[in-house]
Amino acid sequence: MPQFLSTTNPDFETAFTELLGMKRESDADVDAAVAAIIADVRARGDAALIEYTARFDRLTLTPETLAFTEQEIDAAIATVPPAEREALELAAARIRAYHERQRPDDARWVDDSGAELGWRWSAVSAAGLYVPGGLASYPSSVLMNAIPAQVAGVERLCICAPTPDGIANPLVLLAARLSGVETVYRLGGAQAVAAMAYGTETVQAVDKITGPGNAFVAAAKRRVFGQVGIDMIAGPSEILVIADADNDPDWVAVDLLSQAEHDESAQSILITDDYDFGQAVAAAVNKRLETLERRKIAGKSWDDFGAVITVRNLDEAIALSDRVAPEHLELACADAQGVSERIRHAGAIFIGAWTPEAIGDYVGGPNHVLPTARSARFSSGLSVLDFMKRTTLARMTPEALAAIGPAAETLAISEGLEAHGLSVRARLERLNK
Amino acid sequence: MPQFLSTTNPDFETAFTELLGMKRESDADVDAAVAAIIADVRARGDAALIEYTARFDRLTLTPETLAFTEQEIDAAIATVPPAEREALELAAARIRAYHERQRPDDARWVDDSGAELGWRWSAVSAAGLYVPGGLASYPSSVLMNAIPAQVAGVERLCICAPTPDGIANPLVLLAARLSGVETVYRLGGAQAVAAMAYGTETVQAVDKITGPGNAFVAAAKRRVFGQVGIDMIAGPSEILVIADADNDPDWVAVDLLSQAEHDESAQSILITDDYDFGQAVAAAVNKRLETLERRKIAGKSWDDFGAVITVRNLDEAIALSDRVAPEHLELACADAQGVSERIRHAGAIFIGAWTPEAIGDYVGGPNHVLPTARSARFSSGLSVLDFMKRTTLARMTPEALAAIGPAAETLAISEGLEAHGLSVRARLERLNK
Numbered sequence: 001m002p003q004f005l006s007t008t009n010p011d012f013e014t015a016f017t018e019l020l021g022m023k024r025e026s027d028a029d030v031d032a033a034v035a036a037i038i039a040d041v042r043a044r045g046d047a048a049l050i051e052y053t054a055r056f057d058r059l060t061l062t063p064e065t066l067a068f069t070e071q072e073i074d075a076a077i078a079t080v081p082p083a084e085r086e087a088l089e090l091a092a093a094r095i096r097a098y099h100e101r102q103r104p105d106d107a108r109w110v111d112d113s114g115a116e117l118g119w120r121w122s123a124v125s126a127a128g129l130y131v132p133g134g135l136a137s138y139p140s141s142v143l144m145n146a147i148p149a150q151v152a153g154v155e156r157l158c159i160c161a162p163t164p165d166g167i168a169n170p171l172v173l174l175a176a177r178l179s180g181v182e183t184v185y186r187l188g189g190a191q192a193v194a195a196m197a198y199g200t201e202t203v204q205a206v207d208k209i210t211g212p213g214n215a216f217v218a219a220a221k222r223r224v225f226g227q228v229g230i231d232m233i234a235g236p237s238e239i240l241v242i243a244d245a246d247n248d249p250d251w252v253a254v255d256l257l258s259q260a261e262h263d264e265s266a267q268s269i270l271i272t273d274d275y276d277f278g279q280a281v282a283a284a285v286n287k288r289l290e291t292l293e294r295r296k297i298a299g300k301s302w303d304d305f306g307a308v309i310t311v312r313n314l315d316e317a318i319a320l321s322d323r324v325a326p327e328h329l330e331l332a333c334a335d336a337q338g339v340s341e342r343i344r345h346a347g348a349i350f351i352g353a354w355t356p357e358a359i360g361d362y363v364g365g366p367n368h369v370l371p372t373a374r375s376a377r378f379s380s381g382l383s384v385l386d387f388m389k390r391t392t393l394a395r396m397t398p399e400a401l402a403a404i405g406p407a408a409e410t411l412a413i414s415e416g417l418e419a420h421g422l423s424v425r426a427r428l429e430r431l432n433k
Numbered sequence: 434m435p436q437f438l439s440t441t442n443p444d445f446e447t448a449f450t451e452l453l454g455m456k457r458e459s460d461a462d463v464d465a466a467v468a469a470i471i472a473d474v475r476a477r478g479d480a481a482l483i484e485y486t487a488r489f490d491r492l493t494l495t496p497e498t499l500a501f502t503e504q505e506i507d508a509a510i511a512t513v514p515p516a517e518r519e520a521l522e523l524a525a526a527r528i529r530a531y532h533e534r535q536r537p538d539d540a541r542w543v544d545d546s547g548a549e550l551g552w553r554w555s556a557v558s559a560a561g562l563y564v565p566g567g568l569a570s571y572p573s574s575v576l577m578n579a580i581p582a583q584v585a586g587v588e589r590l591c592i593c594a595p596t597p598d599g600i601a602n603p604l605v606l607l608a609a610r611l612s613g614v615e616t617v618y619r620l621g622g623a624q625a626v627a628a629m630a631y632g633t634e635t636v637q638a639v640d641k642i643t644g645p646g647n648a649f650v651a652a653a654k655r656r657v658f659g660q661v662g663i664d665m666i667a668g669p670s671e672i673l674v675i676a677d678a679d680n681d682p683d684w685v686a687v688d689l690l691s692q693a694e695h696d697e698s699a700q701s702i703l704i705t706d707d708y709d710f711g712q713a714v715a716a717a718v719n720k721r722l723e724t725l726e727r728r729k730i731a732g733k734s735w736d737d738f739g740a741v742i743t744v745r746n747l748d749e750a751i752a753l754s755d756r757v758a759p760e761h762l763e764l765a766c767a768d769a770q771g772v773s774e775r776i777r778h779a780g781a782i783f784i785g786a787w788t789p790e791a792i793g794d795y796v797g798g799p800n801h802v803l804p805t806a807r808s809a810r811f812s813s814g815l816s817v818l819d820f821m822k823r824t825t826l827a828r829m830t831p832e833a834l835a836a837i838g839p840a841a842e843t844l845a846i847s848e849g850l851e852a853h854g855l856s857v858r859a860r861l862e863r864l865n866k
Contacts, residue, residue: 083843084843084844084847086840087839087840087841087843087844087847088844090837090840091840091841091844094544094837097544098550101540101542102552107534109534111527111530111798115797115798116784117531117797117798117799119535119799122777122778124810124811125777125778125810138848139844139847139848140844140848171847207810207811208811226666226806226808228811229808229810229811229812233659248859248863250859251856251859251860254852254855254856254859255856257852257855257856258850258852258853258855258856260852261850261851261852261853262850288852288855292851292852292855293849293851294849294850294851294852298852336828337828340826343824344555344558345555345558345822345824346824347824347825348824348825348826348827349824349825349826349827350827350828351549351826351827351828352828352829353860354828354829354830354831354833354834354860355827355828355829355834356856356857356860357856358841358845358850358853358854358856358857359827359829359834359837359838359841359857360825360827361841361845361853362840362841362844362845362853363837363838363840363841363844364548364550364827364829364837365544365548365550365827366550366552366825366826366827367825370825371822373659375659375662376822376824377557377558377640377662377822378557378640378641378661378662378822379662379822380822380823380824381823381825383823385818389778389804389809389810389811389812389813390813390814390816391776391778391779391780391781391782391809391813392780392781392782392793392799392800392803392814393773393781393782393784393799394781394782394783394784394788394792394793394797394798394799395769395770395783395784395785395787395788396785396787396788396792396797397787398787400787401787401788401792404523404527404792404796404797405792405796406520407519407520407523407524407795407796408520408524408791408792408794408795408796410516410517410520411517411520411521411524411572411573411795411796412791412794412795414517414520414572414604415571415572415573416726416727417691417694417695417727417791418694418725418726418727419687419690419691419693419694419721419725419727419731420691420694420791420794420795421791422687422690422691422721422725423684423687423688423690423691423789423790423791424789424791424792426681426683426684426687427684427786427787427789430681
């Protein structure tokens with residue numbers, strides 16, 4: 001059973017703080033094993049990759065079969081039913097259209113001193129995307145990771161996706177094709193991350209690695225960070241729905257379940273200003289759980305981490321939501337647009353009852369890689385900017401240096417950095433001659 | 434003696450690869466000690482802070498004296514000589530003017546399907562800046578960290594700065610005042626980072642921690658990452674100068690030394706298309722080293738990690754520079770502007786011989802917190818964006834959902850996520866009634 005809280009209850013603050021602090025993931029201690037795998041891939045390259053793939057994926061590879069050939073990809077894609085292909089193409093087009101608006105602007109100006117200042121954005125040269133195997137092998141995640149990279153202008157994009165027992169997901173290969181991925185390797189786990197970070201005889205190293213993965217993949221990404229850039233380390237998914245009584249309880253119920261079905265550690269929270277509506281939603285969840293395919297996972301998530309919170313009014317709902325800083329926030333209430341403008345911390349907001357969160361997972365356009373575990377307080381979802389970096393630019397004229405150089409010299413000397421001061425002084429002396 | 438390389442030498446590729454791979458930092462293994470300090474601060478709060486400060490900084494504090502009072506800050510600031518105050522004010526004004534241009538734009542549009550999409554940027558609520566004590570207590574770094582946060586709209590800004598034996602740097606306090614910092618704590622080390630990440634009775638927790646620090650501070654930042662956001666973990670400073678023979682060797686020499694004097698692990702590299710000019714610069718470095726205050730540090734950095742690379746032409750220089758992906762790049766060559774446009778990987782570019790890197794450390798305007806250790810391949814210097822996060826927005830109309838919902842349902846089902854599909858289906862069924 002989920003928790004039922006109410007802000008009118010004197011114990012509310014304690015209960016809500018506990019809900020916020022709930023630990024939903026166990027820290028699998030795989031760090032030593034991951035360190036050994038990375039060291040081995042750095043030392044032995046392809047040979048290590050082939051050995052780990054045989055051991056973990058029961059698949060015998062050679063350097064020649066580490067990557068799919070174009071023909072293999074063509075053949076797999078040919079098996080995709082037309083309806084799924086069209087859906088994936090629509091998703092790709094909409095995700096691309098959204099992300100193309102994220103391309104940042106360069107800037108350049110001359111200020112009062114005559115100094116020319118600015119910055120310039122440029123794409124990361126090469127990026128590698130990790131795509132999990134098995135149940136969590138989501139073609140939508142391929143699009144959400146690869147398209148922002150492609151829009152950013154990344155020149156070389158590769159994917160590592162394990163193929164346990166040699167079984168590949170044709171939709172993943174189609175998604176890779178639709179988003180400009182050059183090479184897809186049959187590689188998974190820490191060994192795949194190591195190969196992308198350091199390169200082997202066959203796998204070319206990249207500069208940035210993104211994409212979800214299990215505890216081994218997450219630990220490997222943490223370890224190679226610095227050698228390459230990484231995206232966030234994502235935790236279990238979350239949804240918070242703010243809904244008033246003027247809603248169909250079943251709609252809200254399936255929305256809550258659409259997060260709960262991801263993972264037993266997922267969290268679904270309803271905040272409502274109507275106690276009876278909250279009860280009706282909980283009843284609708286139970287009804288849907290009777291028949292849902294993934295009822296075991298969704299049921300456990302809802303029982304362990306679900307919550308229905310009754311508040312006095314919308315102001316309370318907004319304040320509590322900002323404390324949760326949810327990954328996904330649905331607003332199914334009067335003036336949803338106005339409420340959305342008062343929210344400060346959320347990864348993505350779905351405005352109005354006609355916007356189920358699942359739209360954002362596939363075809364809405366915005367990215368579905370979003371900050372979890374309250375990190376929306378300080379971080380953002382994946383975007384084109386994650387595959388770009390900014391170089392700052394400065395050009396002094398002799399006059400500009402004469403105007404602002406003495407202050408730099410003064411500060412350098414006060415910080416005990418004589419050579420810094422001399423580098424300005426040497427130039428100013430030329431001017432004074 | 435620095436290394437002298439030439440692209441005409443058959444061993445060049447090997448030697449350059451070694452130069453790129455040089456390990457300049459020893460990994461102090463402080464992680465266990467840091468974990469214990471963080472756990473202790475979480476458990477015992479102020480009492481732990483007071484105990485560690487007594488032990489490490491030889492300073493007896495109480496909860497009331499953890500932070501400087503306004504009067505204490507006023508008194509310290511009154512001791513700052515006018516020239517230094519004016520220089521710091523000029524720096525603050527120029528840094529603010531540059532960073533104000535970095536404020537990102539929100540976006541909102543309606544697409545063909547009738548879906549309303551967009552995003553909105555918002556500031557992190559509270560940020561904490563770490564300022565090292567002792568020799569590396571740089572007021573310029575206070576400005577470079579605090580002003581972007583202030584421009585971003587961060588509501589609450591605090592600083593932790595150790596005051597060994599109770600000695601504070603008045604310029605640091607002035608810089609804090611100039612950049613909107615609310616509270617300055619007399620705290621350093623891992624205990625300061627823990628206090629900002631988790632809060633104590635006296636120290637309010639923040640959402641983002643930035644600023645440089647020693648191995649303990651860096652390890653603590655890595656550990657609290659996830660609980661709060663952090664900036665990059667900076668490595669030793671670097672400069673790469675591309676200079677042709679039409680330069681004063683002494684100017685280039687002091688520029689190289691201005692990085693070398695930071696730290697024995699700093700690295701200064703000259704790339705030139707004129708062998709004799711490279712020799713002249715090396716001679717000028719030696720001459721300056723005879724009298725430089727920090728000649729011991731700068732000399733060791735130059736001997737251990739410095740390099741003079743002779744290339745056949747500018748094309749080679751550009752290609753090598755992009756492989757180094759330097760933190761600071763100075764272009765002192767013909768058509769420096771044109772060359773700057775061909776550079777792909779650099780934290781900051783200083784264009785033309787009249788733009789010494791030291792200008793960028795203080796008064797240029799761009800941020801001096803920049804990616805080190807080749808990470809300019811995938812990351813950027815500190816900016817206003819580091820103190821903001823983006824929330825994506827989506828609002829469907831019934832018509833928009835009818836147009837794109839079926840594709841979402843198809844993909845959800847193909848990914849085995851039934852409730853995702855149902856959340857769309859339940860709404861589409863209402864439309865069809």
